[in-house]
Amino acid sequence: MVKAKSDLIAQDLASKIKHGQFKCGEYLPSENQLTDLYGASRETIRKALQQLMTFGLIQKIKGKGSVVLDLQKFAFPISGISSFDELNKSLKMHAETRLLQDKMVNSLPPLFKKYFPEQLSNTGIYVERLRLINDEPVVLDCDFLLNPPVEQLPAVEAKHSIYSYIENQLGLEVSYATKTITVEKITDDFQKKLQLPNQQAVLVASQNYLADTTLFQLTLSFHNPRRFKFIDFARRQKIKI
Structure with a gap:
Protein backbone atom coordinates (compact mmCIF):
# COMPACT_ATOMS: atom_id res chain seq x y z
CA MET A 1 0.00 0.00 0.00
CA VAL A 2 1.38 3.40 -1.05
CA LYS A 3 1.70 5.78 1.88
CA ALA A 4 0.21 9.25 1.73
CA LYS A 5 2.70 12.07 1.27
CA SER A 6 1.76 13.50 4.66
CA ASP A 7 2.73 10.16 6.27
CA LEU A 8 6.12 10.17 4.55
CA ILE A 9 6.77 13.77 5.60
CA ALA A 10 5.76 13.01 9.19
CA GLN A 11 8.11 10.01 9.28
CA ASP A 12 11.00 12.06 7.87
CA LEU A 13 10.48 14.85 10.40
CA ALA A 14 10.14 12.30 13.23
CA SER A 15 13.42 10.73 12.16
CA LYS A 16 15.15 14.12 12.14
CA ILE A 17 13.80 14.86 15.63
CA LYS A 18 14.91 11.50 17.03
CA HIS A 19 18.39 11.89 15.55
CA GLY A 20 18.80 15.37 17.02
CA GLN A 21 18.57 17.46 13.86
CA PHE A 22 15.73 19.26 15.61
CA LYS A 23 16.37 19.32 19.36
CA CYS A 24 14.03 19.64 22.33
CA GLY A 25 12.90 23.26 22.71
CA GLU A 26 13.74 24.20 19.13
CA TYR A 27 11.16 25.13 16.50
CA LEU A 28 10.62 23.25 13.27
CA PRO A 29 10.79 25.25 10.03
CA SER A 30 7.61 27.22 9.38
CA GLU A 31 4.75 25.69 7.41
CA ASN A 32 5.74 27.81 4.41
CA GLN A 33 9.35 26.60 4.65
CA LEU A 34 8.22 22.98 4.98
CA THR A 35 5.95 23.44 1.97
CA ASP A 36 8.94 24.50 -0.12
CA LEU A 37 11.26 21.89 1.42
CA TYR A 38 9.00 18.94 0.66
CA GLY A 39 7.26 20.30 -2.43
CA ALA A 40 3.91 19.71 -0.80
CA SER A 41 0.72 21.65 -0.24
CA ARG A 42 0.12 23.50 3.00
CA GLU A 43 -2.71 21.10 3.83
CA THR A 44 -0.36 18.12 3.44
CA ILE A 45 2.19 19.76 5.75
CA ARG A 46 -0.51 20.44 8.34
CA LYS A 47 -1.59 16.79 8.26
CA ALA A 48 2.03 15.73 8.80
CA LEU A 49 2.45 18.12 11.73
CA GLN A 50 -0.81 16.87 13.24
CA GLN A 51 0.64 13.34 13.24
CA LEU A 52 3.72 14.59 15.09
CA MET A 53 1.45 16.26 17.65
CA THR A 54 -0.57 13.05 18.06
CA PHE A 55 2.61 11.15 18.92
CA GLY A 56 3.75 13.84 21.34
CA LEU A 57 6.78 14.88 19.31
CA ILE A 58 5.84 18.55 18.90
CA GLN A 59 3.48 21.19 20.26
CA LYS A 60 2.07 23.89 17.99
CA ILE A 61 2.17 27.34 19.58
CA LYS A 62 0.00 30.02 18.00
CA GLY A 63 2.06 32.76 16.39
CA LYS A 64 5.36 30.93 16.94
CA GLY A 65 5.26 27.55 15.22
CA SER A 66 5.91 23.94 16.18
CA VAL A 67 8.26 23.35 19.11
CA VAL A 68 9.98 20.00 19.63
CA LEU A 69 9.08 18.26 22.91
CA ASP A 70 11.16 16.14 25.29
CA LEU A 71 11.68 12.69 23.77
CA GLN A 72 13.03 10.87 26.81
CA LYS A 73 9.68 9.09 26.93
Whole structure:
Protein backbone atom coordinates (compact mmCIF):
# COMPACT_ATOMS: atom_id res chain seq x y z
CA MET A 1 0.00 0.00 0.00
CA VAL A 2 1.38 3.40 -1.05
CA LYS A 3 1.70 5.78 1.88
CA ALA A 4 0.21 9.25 1.73
CA LYS A 5 2.70 12.07 1.27
CA SER A 6 1.76 13.50 4.66
CA ASP A 7 2.73 10.16 6.27
CA LEU A 8 6.12 10.17 4.55
CA ILE A 9 6.77 13.77 5.60
CA ALA A 10 5.76 13.01 9.19
CA GLN A 11 8.11 10.01 9.28
CA ASP A 12 11.00 12.06 7.87
CA LEU A 13 10.48 14.85 10.40
CA ALA A 14 10.14 12.30 13.23
CA SER A 15 13.42 10.73 12.16
CA LYS A 16 15.15 14.12 12.14
CA ILE A 17 13.80 14.86 15.63
CA LYS A 18 14.91 11.50 17.03
CA HIS A 19 18.39 11.89 15.55
CA GLY A 20 18.80 15.37 17.02
CA GLN A 21 18.57 17.46 13.86
CA PHE A 22 15.73 19.26 15.61
CA LYS A 23 16.37 19.32 19.36
CA CYS A 24 14.03 19.64 22.33
CA GLY A 25 12.90 23.26 22.71
CA GLU A 26 13.74 24.20 19.13
CA TYR A 27 11.16 25.13 16.50
CA LEU A 28 10.62 23.25 13.27
CA PRO A 29 10.79 25.25 10.03
CA SER A 30 7.61 27.22 9.38
CA GLU A 31 4.75 25.69 7.41
CA ASN A 32 5.74 27.81 4.41
CA GLN A 33 9.35 26.60 4.65
CA LEU A 34 8.22 22.98 4.98
CA THR A 35 5.95 23.44 1.97
CA ASP A 36 8.94 24.50 -0.12
CA LEU A 37 11.26 21.89 1.42
CA TYR A 38 9.00 18.94 0.66
CA GLY A 39 7.26 20.30 -2.43
CA ALA A 40 3.91 19.71 -0.80
CA SER A 41 0.72 21.65 -0.24
CA ARG A 42 0.12 23.50 3.00
CA GLU A 43 -2.71 21.10 3.83
CA THR A 44 -0.36 18.12 3.44
CA ILE A 45 2.19 19.76 5.75
CA ARG A 46 -0.51 20.44 8.34
CA LYS A 47 -1.59 16.79 8.26
CA ALA A 48 2.03 15.73 8.80
CA LEU A 49 2.45 18.12 11.73
CA GLN A 50 -0.81 16.87 13.24
CA GLN A 51 0.64 13.34 13.24
CA LEU A 52 3.72 14.59 15.09
CA MET A 53 1.45 16.26 17.65
CA THR A 54 -0.57 13.05 18.06
CA PHE A 55 2.61 11.15 18.92
CA GLY A 56 3.75 13.84 21.34
CA LEU A 57 6.78 14.88 19.31
CA ILE A 58 5.84 18.55 18.90
CA GLN A 59 3.48 21.19 20.26
CA LYS A 60 2.07 23.89 17.99
CA ILE A 61 2.17 27.34 19.58
CA LYS A 62 0.00 30.02 18.00
CA GLY A 63 2.06 32.76 16.39
CA LYS A 64 5.36 30.93 16.94
CA GLY A 65 5.26 27.55 15.22
CA SER A 66 5.91 23.94 16.18
CA VAL A 67 8.26 23.35 19.11
CA VAL A 68 9.98 20.00 19.63
CA LEU A 69 9.08 18.26 22.91
CA ASP A 70 11.16 16.14 25.29
CA LEU A 71 11.68 12.69 23.77
CA GLN A 72 13.03 10.87 26.81
CA LYS A 73 9.68 9.09 26.93
CA PHE A 74 7.82 7.60 24.00
CA ALA A 75 4.29 8.92 23.60
CA PHE A 76 1.52 6.42 22.97
CA PRO A 77 -1.92 7.65 21.89
CA ILE A 78 -4.55 6.39 24.32
CA SER A 79 -7.56 6.58 22.03
CA GLY A 80 -5.97 4.90 19.01
CA ILE A 81 -6.10 1.18 18.30
CA SER A 82 -2.76 0.29 16.76
CA SER A 83 -0.43 -2.64 17.22
CA PHE A 84 2.96 -2.14 18.89
CA ASP A 85 4.52 -3.15 15.57
CA GLU A 86 2.64 -0.37 13.76
CA LEU A 87 3.62 2.21 16.37
CA ASN A 88 7.20 0.97 16.29
CA LYS A 89 7.37 1.64 12.55
CA SER A 90 5.55 4.99 12.80
CA LEU A 91 7.72 6.26 15.67
CA LYS A 92 10.89 4.61 14.32
CA MET A 93 11.68 3.22 17.79
CA HIS A 94 13.74 0.35 16.32
CA ALA A 95 12.21 -1.93 18.93
CA GLU A 96 12.75 -5.68 19.19
CA THR A 97 10.10 -8.21 20.17
CA ARG A 98 10.86 -11.43 22.03
CA LEU A 99 8.10 -14.02 21.94
CA LEU A 100 7.99 -15.63 25.39
CA GLN A 101 4.82 -17.70 25.11
CA ASP A 102 2.31 -18.64 22.42
CA LYS A 103 0.07 -21.51 23.47
CA MET A 104 -3.51 -22.73 23.44
CA VAL A 105 -5.16 -22.80 26.89
CA ASN A 106 -8.46 -24.30 28.01
CA SER A 107 -9.57 -21.45 30.26
CA LEU A 108 -8.98 -17.79 30.91
CA PRO A 109 -5.63 -17.40 32.76
CA PRO A 110 -5.91 -16.17 36.38
CA LEU A 111 -4.05 -12.96 35.52
CA PHE A 112 -6.86 -11.95 33.16
CA LYS A 113 -9.58 -12.95 35.61
CA LYS A 114 -8.18 -10.36 38.01
CA TYR A 115 -8.60 -7.49 35.55
CA PHE A 116 -11.57 -8.79 33.55
CA PRO A 117 -13.75 -10.42 36.25
CA GLU A 118 -16.85 -10.27 34.05
CA GLN A 119 -15.27 -12.54 31.44
CA LEU A 120 -16.15 -16.22 31.61
CA SER A 121 -13.61 -19.00 31.19
CA ASN A 122 -12.91 -19.53 27.55
CA THR A 123 -10.64 -21.56 25.32
CA GLY A 124 -8.11 -19.30 23.69
CA ILE A 125 -4.50 -18.51 22.87
CA TYR A 126 -2.19 -16.98 25.47
CA VAL A 127 0.59 -14.83 24.03
CA GLU A 128 3.33 -13.15 26.02
CA ARG A 129 5.78 -10.79 24.32
CA LEU A 130 8.61 -8.64 25.68
CA ARG A 131 9.35 -5.40 23.83
CA LEU A 132 12.85 -3.94 23.97
CA ILE A 133 14.29 -0.63 22.79
CA ASN A 134 18.08 -0.41 22.63
CA ASP A 135 18.17 -3.78 24.47
CA GLU A 136 16.18 -2.30 27.39
CA PRO A 137 12.87 -4.06 28.24
CA VAL A 138 10.11 -1.46 28.05
CA VAL A 139 6.79 -3.31 27.58
CA LEU A 140 5.50 -6.73 28.55
CA ASP A 141 2.41 -7.57 26.50
CA CYS A 142 0.12 -10.37 27.67
CA ASP A 143 -2.69 -11.23 25.23
CA PHE A 144 -5.57 -13.67 25.36
CA LEU A 145 -7.14 -14.35 21.95
CA LEU A 146 -10.58 -15.88 22.16
CA ASN A 147 -11.29 -19.07 20.22
CA PRO A 148 -13.43 -18.45 18.24
CA PRO A 149 -12.89 -16.19 16.36
CA VAL A 150 -9.09 -16.73 16.49
CA GLU A 151 -8.43 -20.47 16.31
CA GLN A 152 -4.64 -20.41 15.90
CA LEU A 153 -1.72 -17.99 15.83
CA PRO A 154 1.57 -18.97 14.14
CA ALA A 155 4.65 -17.96 16.14
CA VAL A 156 6.00 -15.81 13.31
CA GLU A 157 2.75 -13.79 13.35
CA ALA A 158 2.69 -13.59 17.15
CA LYS A 159 6.15 -12.04 17.14
CA HIS A 160 5.06 -9.26 14.85
CA SER A 161 1.57 -7.78 14.40
CA ILE A 162 -1.37 -9.86 15.59
CA TYR A 163 -3.71 -7.27 14.07
CA SER A 164 -2.06 -7.66 10.67
CA TYR A 165 -2.53 -11.43 10.85
CA ILE A 166 -6.17 -11.12 11.92
CA GLU A 167 -7.00 -8.61 9.21
CA ASN A 168 -4.87 -9.85 6.31
CA GLN A 169 -4.85 -13.62 6.91
CA LEU A 170 -8.15 -14.26 8.68
CA GLY A 171 -10.07 -11.54 6.84
CA LEU A 172 -11.53 -10.06 10.03
CA GLU A 173 -11.89 -6.33 10.68
CA VAL A 174 -10.41 -4.97 13.92
CA SER A 175 -12.59 -2.04 14.88
CA TYR A 176 -12.45 -0.62 18.42
CA ALA A 177 -11.24 -1.13 21.98
CA THR A 178 -12.04 -0.08 25.52
CA LYS A 179 -9.01 0.73 27.68
CA THR A 180 -8.23 1.23 31.35
CA ILE A 181 -4.90 2.67 32.51
CA THR A 182 -3.70 2.11 36.06
CA VAL A 183 -0.50 1.82 38.07
CA GLU A 184 -0.17 -1.74 39.34
CA LYS A 185 2.05 -3.81 41.57
CA ILE A 186 3.44 -6.56 39.36
CA THR A 187 4.80 -10.01 40.18
CA ASP A 188 8.45 -10.77 40.84
CA ASP A 189 8.56 -12.58 37.50
CA PHE A 190 7.23 -9.57 35.57
CA GLN A 191 9.56 -7.22 37.46
CA LYS A 192 12.49 -9.39 36.46
CA LYS A 193 11.42 -9.52 32.83
CA LEU A 194 11.02 -5.72 32.67
CA GLN A 195 14.19 -5.17 34.75
CA LEU A 196 12.43 -2.60 36.94
CA PRO A 197 13.89 -1.31 40.23
CA ASN A 198 10.56 -1.96 41.96
CA GLN A 199 7.26 -3.71 41.32
CA GLN A 200 5.40 -0.69 39.97
CA ALA A 201 4.36 -0.63 36.30
CA VAL A 202 1.81 1.20 34.19
CA LEU A 203 -0.87 -1.20 33.01
CA VAL A 204 -3.01 -0.64 29.93
CA ALA A 205 -5.82 -3.19 30.06
CA SER A 206 -7.93 -3.36 26.93
CA GLN A 207 -10.80 -5.32 25.45
CA ASN A 208 -10.58 -5.40 21.67
CA TYR A 209 -13.51 -5.90 19.29
CA LEU A 210 -14.20 -6.69 15.67
CA ALA A 211 -16.44 -4.58 13.45
CA ASP A 212 -19.41 -6.86 14.22
CA THR A 213 -18.85 -6.12 17.97
CA THR A 214 -17.35 -9.59 18.65
CA LEU A 215 -14.82 -9.54 21.48
CA PHE A 216 -11.67 -11.21 20.13
CA GLN A 217 -8.81 -10.15 22.41
CA LEU A 218 -8.01 -9.22 25.99
CA THR A 219 -4.72 -7.38 26.48
CA LEU A 220 -2.68 -6.60 29.58
CA SER A 221 0.21 -4.37 28.57
CA PHE A 222 2.70 -3.58 31.35
CA HIS A 223 4.86 -0.52 30.62
CA ASN A 224 8.10 0.71 32.13
CA PRO A 225 6.88 4.01 33.68
CA ARG A 226 10.23 5.68 33.02
CA ARG A 227 9.98 5.20 29.27
CA PHE A 228 6.40 6.02 28.30
CA LYS A 229 3.81 8.74 28.51
CA PHE A 230 0.25 8.35 27.30
CA ILE A 231 -1.54 11.09 25.40
CA ASP A 232 -5.05 11.75 24.23
CA PHE A 233 -6.91 14.45 22.32
CA ALA A 234 -10.12 15.77 23.79
CA ARG A 235 -12.50 18.35 22.36
CA ARG A 236 -14.85 20.21 24.70
CA GLN A 237 -18.52 19.59 24.12
CA LYS A 238 -21.08 21.74 25.85
CA ILE A 239 -23.88 19.78 27.43
CA LYS A 240 -27.25 21.46 27.48
CA ILE A 241 -28.94 21.20 30.86
